[in-house]
Amino acid sequence: MSNERYNAAEREKHWQTKWEDADIFRATETEDGREKCYVLEMFPYPSGRIHVGHSRNYTMGDVFARYKRAKGFNVLHPMGWDAFGMPAENAAMERKVHPGKWTHENIAVMREQLKAMGLSIDWSREFATCDVEYYQHQQKLFLDLAEAGLAYRKSSKVNWDPVDNTVLANEQVIDGRGWRSGALVEQRELTQWFFNITKYSDELLDDLATLEKWPDKVRLMQANWIGRSEGLSIRWALDAKTAPAGHSELEVYTTRPDTLFGASFMAVAADHPLAIAAAENNAELAAFCEECRRLGTSATDLETAEKQGFDTGIRAAHPLDPNWLLPVYVANFVLMDYGTGAIFACPSGDQRDLDFARKYSLPVVPVILPSDADPARFEIDDEAYAGDGTMINSKFLDGLDTKTAFEKVTDKLEAAKLDGKPVGKRQTNYRLRDWGISRQRYWGCPIPMIHCADCGVVPVPAKDLPVKLPDDATFDKPGNPLDRHPTWKDVDCPKCGKAARRETDTMDTFVDSSWYYARFAAPSETTPVDPIAAKYWLPVDQYIGGIEHAILHLLYSRFFFRAISDCGHGTGGDPNSGNRGAREPFDALFTQGMVTHETYKSAKGQWLPPTEVKLESDGKSRKAIHIETGAPVSIGGIEKMSKSKKNVVDLDDFISAYGADTARWFVLSDSPPERDVLYTDVGVDGAHRFVQRVWRQVDEIAVLTEKNSTGQPGSFGDLALSLRKATHKCLDGVGSSIEGLRFNVAVAQLYELTNTIGSTLQKSKDGKAGDGADWALREAVTLLVQMMAPMIPHLAEECWARLGNNTLLANQPWPEAERALIVDDQITIAVQVNGKRRGEVTIARDADKDAVEAAALALEPIVRALDGKSARKVIVVPQRIVNIVV
RNA sequence: GCGGACGUGGUGGAAUCGGUAGACACACAGGACUUAAAAUCCUGAGAGGGUAACCUCGUGCGGGUUCAAGUCCCGCCGUCCGCACCA
Secondary structure, three states, rough: OOOOOOOOHHHHHHHHHHHHHHOOOOOOOOOOOOEEEEEEEEEOOOOOOEEEEHHHHHHHHHHHHHHHHHHHEEEEEEEEEEOHHHHHHHHHHHHHHHHHHHHHHHHHHHHHHHHHHOOOHHHHOOOOOHHHHHHHHHHHHHHHHHHHOOOEEEEEEEEOOOOEEEEOOOEEEOEEEEEEOEEEOOEEEEEEEEOHHHHHHHHHHHHHHOOOOOOOHHHHHHHHHHHHHEEEEEEEEOOOOOOOOOOOEEEEEEOHHHHHHHHOOEEEOOOOHHHHHHHHHHHHHHHHHHHHHOOOOHHHHHOOOOOEEEEEEEEEEEEOOOEEEEEEEOOOOOOOOOOOOOEEEOHHHHHHHHHHHHHHOOOOOOEEEOOOOOOOOOOOOOOOOOOOOOOOOHHHHHOOOHHHHHHHHHHHHHHOOOOOEEEEEEEEEEEOOOOOOOOOOOOOOOOOOEEOOOEEEEEEHHHHHHOHHHHHOOOOOOOOOHHHHOOOOOOOOOOOOOEEEOOOOOOOHHHHHHHHHOOOOOOOOOOOOOHHEEEEOOOOOOEEEEEHOOOOHHHHHHHHHHHHHOOOOOOOOOOOOOOOOOOOEOOOOEEEEEEEEEEEEEEOEEEOHHHHEEEEEEEOOOOEEEEEOOEOOOOOOOEOHHHHHHHEEEEHHHHHHHHHHHHHHHHHOOOOOOOOOOOOOOHHHHHHHHHHHHHHHHHHHHHHHHHOOOOOOOOOOHHHHHHHHHHHHHHHHHHHHHHHHHHHHHHHHHHHHHHHHHHHHHHHHHOOOOOOOOHHHHHHHHHHHHHHHOOOHHHHHHHHOOOOOOHHHHHHOOOOOHHHOOOOOEEEEEEEOOOOOEEEHHHHHHHHOOHHHHHHHHHHHHHHHOOOOOEEEEEEEEEEEEEEOO
């Protein structure tokens, strides 16, 4: 017995080189007879280094890709870099390093880290979105979208830092102040580029139903995000005595016209034209509107802020009762972006309206009676009732149900006239807004447009692409480096030839990630998306990434792929014919959980990395001290591994200590993949022990069986047979677990088989194993190694070789389980009395109900539990359970 | 604030369709091997009661549906994710 320890560091490198030399992970260009399978993990932002937290996503994708390859699929498993973005520009400002240099250095490090994990990636297709070879195509896509009217300019709000004179991202606004300057942030209007995603609202919503391999929760979140609603727009006449000049009506959108008799006030956004007009000669109101603008642009801030309003003094006439005048407020919770930027409020039916009404002592009239409420006693206290019911206090609607009332009011208001036009109009509304893609930053894809004083906005002619980022930009101060570059924006107008200026906005990085998966199909093509390759490879068969992308990235990608397809860049469909090609980019989606880790803080409140902390335990409580200073360290909460909290375990450190296989095994073990997994040293030790244990086991069995490795014996003893059954059941189970991405279950099944092999091996060594045991052992470890191969591929190769094979395991087909060994003729099912388990019966698998019932009733514990009483009813679910009801 | 999810032993979790709750692992305890330790191997264990056979309770909390609920429904509590310029 050799029994040497498996040297992961050395052997992993060895097998990675073998795979690379054999070039086995390179995908074919197109069709090769096999069924295709495109496996993709959301590509990383090159932030610096890869930590164990990142590695989980890639490991999962890799297990799936390797498994599918073994199952005979033509697998495409590429990798690239989502390489534009703010951190590079921040690094440039802080460390005086060019964003491109910083990014490419990070990529170089991270590429090596990913390679050290032994991923089955086709590296020949790698690209970074910040390279002109990629973004030039994105510029072409932009031009085509603009041509098709899908990219356009309009005014919208940004967070403005008045000290740094720069636009801030939402995450750069902390408690209403700029993160660098500390200045109070204000909203400012800028003309910016937008993609017309709302044109696709209905398609994006309706097609969610076809995404059967997406998690329901993601589909639901997207549906709510799009937020299609059927409602009514209503024009309210303004009281001429109180309205500002030129304003005679106020249009609101509502999904609940049935509650119109519960209306108690109107509210408009601070930027609503009526608010602006009213503020002109009302300084207090103007100040209030200014205050609303100071909240910045983030929805979280706007909606969690205390509800505040200001009475404009304007009064609006109720559309169903011209003598009923309602006050018009400016309210900080009404958003200009949604509907018409104005609402009528029914406090009894909407919590936000109710809170507001209570605060400003406005009337609260209940108009809907819940079906289970007592009409005499029903009243609204501090909880609004938004559900359905019977109309009350609503004149001609009284007694109707909510839906009928909706129809009746709607019909009436559609027929009613104000200034000769209908008061009400049925309208489908969406919460989804067009996608603003302009960023006033350097490190992004330049928008290929030119501003000419005479010709207006002129697209850069396709022949003049790419519009390259200048290398000699300066990053010493805030603001847009493209805008202040001395010469870059100077260009001649392509139309009239006069001096003009380039667009200095760059694109949102979400644009980069909205089509990269299509580029992977043919990453060197001269057109953005090669229709032949795309038609073959798309859609992505299995997409894997974090749940945090459930809405934006995935929705943008679904939109962008449709939009570019409709401009002729998709999978070869013809937008004008019935065949529009593939519409959805991702056929199956899996959202994986994060790797979490404890956090540590010094007495001064600084985050400390785990490497600088020593943990001590006296069995009951745990203490942490700072290794260098010996100072006490407070142990904080368990949070997602992130650079900012420093609770990361570097992948290089991990691999040099334990090897890539241990890392892979660890992140797959225990936690279900869609849930978070907690990183602990003891958990890692456990994973590492397993890797070593498998190696020992294979080594021992190889030694034990190499002398007598004869053909399959004619008969097997009980022990050999039960090992064979365990092995083939495991094979069946692991296959379907990987297929269903239930990696933690696959891991448990492999542990179980290893345990069975271990005990059989022990008996064999003791000479008590009986007929065929050695052969069964060899079969078991051989299949074990093949099953482990997708998860811990290096060790599997090593074991494969140790078992005498001179082929690469990565090229072997997935083994087939023997059906006869999987199905038992005898099964054990539980027997309950009144739902409580009182015994179990072992019976032929195909026994009929009567036989099962008879056997169950004859069981000694059942007879005892029945205690002479006769069964009232016996429920027999074949192959599942017997329940005797007395 | 709005939208979405999750909650099972000391710990991570399993239970694929409403059908034996706690697979598998970690930690722990006892034993074997060893001069000793490490490593390895074996055994034990949800809680409570009982010499034992066995009994009772038990999947965040409170209700409900069902022969049967971790699983379905209603309400509550807690944690996490997203909210449009972080990626």
